[in-house]
Amino acid sequence: MQSPDKIISRSGIKEGMKALEVGCGSGAFTTFVARAVGDKGEIFALDIQPKMLKQIETKLKRPENKDIKNIHLINGDALNMPFEDNTFDLIYSITVFQELPDKNKALKEMKRVLKPDGILSITEFLPDPDYPLKSTTVKMGTSEGFILNDVEGSFWNYTARFIKPHN
Ligand SMILES: C[S@@+](CC[C@H](N)C(=O)[O-])C[C@H]1O[C@@H](n2cnc3c(N)ncnc32)[C@H](O)[C@@H]1O
Numbered sequence: 001m002q003s004p005d006k007i008i009s010r011s012g013i014k015e016g017m018k019a020l021e022v023g024c025g026s027g028a029f030t031t032f033v034a035r036a037v038g039d040k041g042e043i044f045a046l047d048i049q050p051k052m053l054k055q056i057e058t059k060l061k062r063p064e065n066k067d068i069k070n071i072h073l074i075n076g077d078a079l080n081m082p083f084e085d086n087t088f089d090l091i092y093s094i095t096v097f098q099e100l101p102d103k104n105k106a107l108k109e110m111k112r113v114l115k116p117d118g119i120l121s122i123t124e125f126l127p128d129p130d131y132p133l134k135s136t137t138v139k140m141g142t143s144e145g146f147i148l149n150d151v152e153g154s155f156w157n158y159t160a161r162f163i164k165p166h167n
Contacts (some may be wrong), residue, residue, distance in 0.1 A: 001132075002094075002125060002157065004028075004029050004033070005032070006153075007029060007094065007123050007159060008029075008033060008036045009014040010121070010123070010152040010153060010159035010161070010162065011090070011092045011119070011123065012077050012090060012119045012121060012149075012161055013033055013035070013036050013037065013090060013092065013120035013121075014036075014037070015037060015038045015040065015041060016037065016040040016041045016089075017037045017041045017089040017147045018037075018041060018042045018044075018083075018087070018088055019033065019037060019041065019042070019088060019089060019090040019091070019092065020041050020043075020044045020045070020046060020083070020088045020090070020091045020092075020113065021033065021043060021044070021045045021046065021091075021092055021093070021094075022046055022091060022092070022096055022106075022110070023046070023047055023048075023049050023070065023078065023093050023094070023095075023096030023099065024045035024046060024052065024053075025047060025055075025057035026055035026056060026059070027045065027052075027054050027055065027059055028094075028127050029044060029094055030045050030056060030071060031059065031060070031065055031068055031071075033092070034060075034068045034070050034071050035068065037070065038070075038125070039069075039070065041070060042070045042072065043070060043071045043072070044072045044083070044088070044117050045071055045072065045073050045074065046074040046075075046076050046078065046081065047074075047075065047076075048075070048076065048077050048078070050075050050130070053074075053075055054075060056071070057073065060132055072074075074113070074122065078093075078096070078100055078106045078109060078110075079100065079101070079102055079105045079109060080109065081105050081109050081112075081113055081149060083113040083145060085112050085113065086113070086114070086115045086116065087113045087115070088113055088115060088118055089115060089118055089119070090114075090118060090119040090120075090121070091110050091113070091114055091118070091120050092104075092118070092120075092121045092122075092123070093115055093121075093122055093123070094122045094123045094124075095123065095124055095125065097122060097124070097132065097137070097140070098130030098131070098132055099130070102142075103140055104143075104144060107120075107140065107141065107144035107146070108144060109115070111144060111145065111146065111164055114164045115164070116164055117164065117166070118163070118164045118165045119149070119161060119162070119163060119164075120141065120146055120162045120163075120164065121157065121159050121160070121161045121162070122137055122141065122160045122162075123153075123157075123158070123159040123160075124137060124157075124158060125153075125156060125157035125158070126156040126157065129162035131156075134151055134155075134158050134160065137151075137158075137160045138151060138160055141160060141162045142162075144161065145157050145165065146162035146164060146165075147162060147163045147164075147165055148160070148161075148162055149161040149162055149163050
């Protein structure tokens with residue numbers, strides 16, 4: 001299990017943010033992020049597989065998660081997201097990009113729905129079988145017009161953080 005706290009801090013997730021998790025899966029990190037953004041923040045957890053969202057729904061019904069009220073579950077495709085332009089302060093994804101059939105299209109969508117100066121953070125780690133190198137992830141983000149802010153972590157577990165420029 002990767003440390004959610006570490007991923008949260010590397011991703012730039014802060015209290016009060018309106019954040020989008022792309023490819024939330026069964027929500028291994030979603031509840032931790034929901035607590036990190038707090039009552040004044042919101043998490044939109046998007047996944048293409050309804051069965052993943054069902055698992056989060058079940059998790060949220062557990063007594064220890066009853067206090068979490070700021071997660072919105074969205075069944076949707078990262079390549080064509082059901083959100084207005086300039087909606088989010090931050091978008092994060094954890095071991096998702098290599099599953100996306102058109103990464104450039106997904107990045108364009110992320111750029112569209114992020115606010116100017118918003119943060120895109122991409123976390124990848126081994127032993128994900130599709131693990132991409134840091135340099136691959138950095139090139140992917142910058143070639144779609146994101147500005148690289150930082151890459152934190154190790155060879156086998158890193159987060160690349162980008163900023164959406166104003167233009
Ligand atoms: C390897 S899992 C990671 C799940 C979660 N981020 C985690 O770390 O536990 C990848 C997730 O991305 C989702 N996914 C794949 N393609 C997607 C797409 N086009 N749009 C949205 N989600 C997608 C999958 O359904 C799956 O839940």
